[in-house]
Amino acid sequence: MKQYSERIYIAVLKIVKNDLDFDILLSESFSYADIGLIIKYLKRNGLVSDLSGYLEVTELGEKYIKDTAKKLRLGNIEKFIIPQLKDVIEKNSKFDVYLP
Numbered sequence: 001m002k003q004y005s006e007r008i009y010i011a012v013l014k015i016v017k018n019d020l021d022f023d024i025l026l027s028e029s030f031s032y033a034d035i036g037l038i039i040k041y042l043k044r045n046g047l048v049s050d051l052s053g054y055l056e057v058t059e060l061g062e063k064y065i066k067d068t069a070k071k072l073r074l075g076n077i078e079k080f081i082i083p084q085l086k087d088v089i090e091k092n093s094k095f096d097v098y099l100p
Contacts, residue, residue: 004038006068009047012038013065016048017057 008025012035015022022035039055042048047061057065 004034004041006072008038009042010065010068010074012042013047013057013061016055017061017065 008030011025012022014020015024016039022032025035026032039048042061043050045060046058047064049056049058
């Protein structure tokens with residue numbers, strides 16, 4: 001399975017938690033297939049549950065959001081904002097340079 005960043009996992013968890021539209025994530029980098037893989041990963045790791053017929057963030061998922069946001073130093077404003085993932089660029093190595 002393709003490895004995604006923790007920011008993307010947090011974004012999907014927030015979308016599920018706040019019952020938002022997954023179209024927020026669609027961009028050149030992410031397709032519905034990618035979103036499906038991310039949800040599958042989150043379900044497998046117990047961060048999201050669909051036992052009630054729709055997706056819900058579990059207690060473990062809430063803890064993951066809190067701990068990862070703290071680790072990534074996202075701050076309090078991050079509670080209300082879902083990052084625009086089309087602007088997020090994965091770092092390849094410490095020697096790579098990105099020029100927009």
